[in-house]
Amino acid sequence: MDCTPEEVAELEERGWRALADSAAAATAFYREVLDTDPVMLLPGGLRLADREQIIASMGGQPWSRYRLEEVAVLRPAPDTAVVAYGVVAHRAGAPEYSALVSSHYVRRGGAWRLVFHQQTPR
Template sequence: MVGRTGGLCLNAGGYSPGMDELIDLEERGWRALATEGAAERFYHEVLDDEPLMLLPGGLRIADREEMVRLMSRTPWEAYRLSEPTVTRPSNDVGVVDYVAHAVREGGAYAALVSSHYVRRGDGWRLYFHQQTPR
């Protein structure tokens, strides 16, 4: 697991930095989630204008600012991402899925994660994100 000090964590399944820009973007997101104050900046930059998140406990969030607030709460103490894959239905759409293991105050967490990105004129934007507990 990678702690708040950072470092590469997507190292299972033959991953290496630069393998895919969308996997790199996901790793940057988790690094921001594990760094006090970084998540708000990161998600303001990467979220699409009308994103959707489906999270454990039946939580459905379709409000961009609510997502930023939620992602900016208690940082993860450590995380590990494994088995990453990327599917590109078109040049401007990408789907990343992987397994996430993370720890923070309150306990351990494991989920199958899927993030869907859309390429906009100024880069990739996170349009849809879902976490299914394992």
């Protein structure tokens, strides 16, 4: 069962919607989508490779708004997808956040799982 690039892009968008909704929505989304052995590379040299630590870290202050730019989906092999884009996001009382982002998904057991995510500030 194949999917369209739009479906994978929508999954990535769902993550941002959860992060902008509430800590509970964000942790629930990532508990559902994260693979068993994920890696996240985040600004400030932060490398997270423990699934429960990643889920907990998603429960911070929600974004007040965000905008994804130039979303591209690559399908390098069956059952894999890479989503690459720019993001501009805002949190109350914090400076604007702008980054280049990539997320790598694999399909396991009929569902897309996030195995790798990186944010590079711009």
